[in-house]
Amino acid sequence: MAKNYTPVSAASDVETIFKMLEGRWKLIILFHLFGGKVQRYSDLEKLIPGISQKMLAQQLRQLEADGIIERKVYPVVPPKVEYRMSEWGQSLCPALDALLKWAEARPAELKVG
Amino acid sequence: MAKNYTPVSAASDVETIFKMLEGRWKLIILFHLFGGKVQRYSDLEKLIPGISQKMLAQQLRQLEADGIIERKVYPVVPPKVEYRMSEWGQSLCPALDALLKWAEARPAELKVG
DNA sequence: CAGTATCCGGGTAGATACTG
């Protein structure tokens, strides 16, 4: 590993990362923005059935505060707001890929139960 | 990516992974088992201050059910139970490393606020 | 030693209504 990790510090660092990414809707928002895609608030509402306006706004705020996504407001009427991944946020993709690869390597007998 | 991911399926797959790893104590348990370390129930109790017996047992059961760790019971009195990573569980390490690397690449201006 | 059983409180998400 890159740093001097102890079991406690490594777990705590990963927990910090998880806190940034978990939450009922964050991942699905992120995957709708990966690859440089730009989406308006209303686009995301349509892309994510079942999400409430409160939750969409809240999760977007948190992702923005953590620097994973960027929010751009156009001073027009009616309002127009765009969301996109930050450069750093985009670089999350390979790490999530590693997790997906790991899941695919799961022994077959476990995939059912 | 390896499979035919849509934003929805990729998010859902990652969520499944997160559900296996999140939970108040799972990561710290895992990091105390990574590297082939073997721990008894009472070892983990000592290594993880603040955890209750209920939570320790519960998180261990879930990790075992997901195939990430293995549980070995010795039929002796007093009881002796050992926990270790499964082969697949051990292979989670590089994926978590990728996440840690990602966190380290976070722009400096964000690390404070 | 290695667990279960039970009760309880706080936080997160859902539903609904309202607004610049």
Added chain:
DNA sequence: CAGTATCTACCCGGATACTG
């Protein structure tokens, strides 16, 4: 269009007590 505000319900985790 892009949000806030408020109320409520549920579930996770903590505390405590008990057991093969």
